[in-house]
Amino acid sequence: MTERVNESTIGAHGRIITVEIMGRPYSVPEGLTMLRAMWYTGHEVVRGAGCLGGFCGACAVTYRTRDDVRLRNGLACQTVVVDGMSFFLNFSYYPNRKALYDLDQLSDPKQDLFKIYPEATLCRNCNACTEACPQGIDVRDGVWKSVFGDFEKVSEMFMDCVMCGQCIPVCIADIAPNHVALYASRVQGARLTLPPENLSKRVGEIQSGKYDREWKRILSMSEEDLKVASQPSK
Numbered sequence: 001m002t003e004r005v006n007e008s009t010i011g012a013h014g015r016i017i018t019v020e021i022m023g024r025p026y027s028v029p030e031g032l033t034m035l036r037a038m039w040y041t042g043h044e045v046v047r048g049a050g051c052l053g054g055f056c057g058a059c060a061v062t063y064r065t066r067d068d069v070r071l072r073n074g075l076a077c078q079t080v081v082v083d084g085m086s087f088f089l090n091f092s093y094y095p096n097r098k099a100l101y102d103l104d105q106l107s108d109p110k111q112d113l114f115k116i117y118p119e120a121t122l123c124r125n126c127n128a129c130t131e132a133c134p135q136g137i138d139v140r141d142g143v144w145k146s147v148f149g150d151f152e153k154v155s156e157m158f159m160d161c162v163m164c165g166q167c168i169p170v171c172i173a174d175i176a177p178n179h180v181a182l183y184a185s186r187v188q189g190a191r192l193t194l195p196p197e198n199l200s201k202r203v204g205e206i207q208s209g210k211y212d213r214e215w216k217r218i219l220s221m222s223e224e225d226l227k228v229a230s231q232p233s234k
């Protein structure tokens with residue numbers, strides 16, 4: 001396996017290694033992430049670079065390490081280059097059907113999955129989506145859990161999904177597993193999870209105007225008064 005980024009190790013070794021970027025060899029300092037290696041070697045990366053923190057999913061990358069026959073997917077801002085690695089950024093956008101739905105209008109959200117994403121039931125268990133996922137999510141299992149209505153588990157499993165789309169082109173059943181999981185997670189959050197009791201109470205109080213006078217007072221305060229008021233009382 002390759003190393004995930006640790007900013008403190010970047011450039012720390014001082015060794016120059018050779019990597020192959022889109023089929024051409026380059027010399028780069030050891031410890032760079034793939035994205036930094038691309039910048040270091042003069043590649044202009046506009047589409048493909050976003051948050052640089054492993055959250056936005058813009059920098060999906062496909063790579064192979066020396067002597068490993070297997071192609072792997074990763075996030076270029078999070079994967080550190082190693083000597084002999086070959087990689088390319090997946091600039092491609094995979095056309096996929098993002099169903100439109102109104103969460104408030106669903107009459108039976110678990111059953112409605114079969115109208116919104118009917119192809120979800122056609123999963124053939126090939127596991128290619130799980131193999132493709134750079135976030136280590138058991139995507140295949142998530143599709144099945146969605147089909148069987150375990151939306152709560154799906155929402156937990158896909159917490160780290162960055163919507164990079166790598167699970168889409170590999171699916172032999174034309175499922176977009178990330179969108180199926182997103183539907184299940186949204187339904188879980190909006191329709192199936194009971195709101196915390198105290199939060200609902202407080203929202204009700206705010207809506208009824210209980211704090212309006214206090215808000216007006218705070219909004220009329222000077223910056224100095226606000227500083228004093230925000231000091232913890234002794």
Ligand code: SF4
Nearest residue numbers: 133161162164165167
């Ligand atoms: S589930 Fe799909 S979209 Fe989400 S991180 Fe994994 S490969 Fe990317």
Ligand code: SF4
Nearest residue numbers: 123124126127129171
């Ligand atoms: S790639 Fe498609 S068919 Fe294969 S396990 Fe994943 S969802 Fe099922």
Ligand code: FES
Nearest residue numbers: 050051052057077
């Ligand atoms: S740039 Fe956002 S995940 Fe890599």
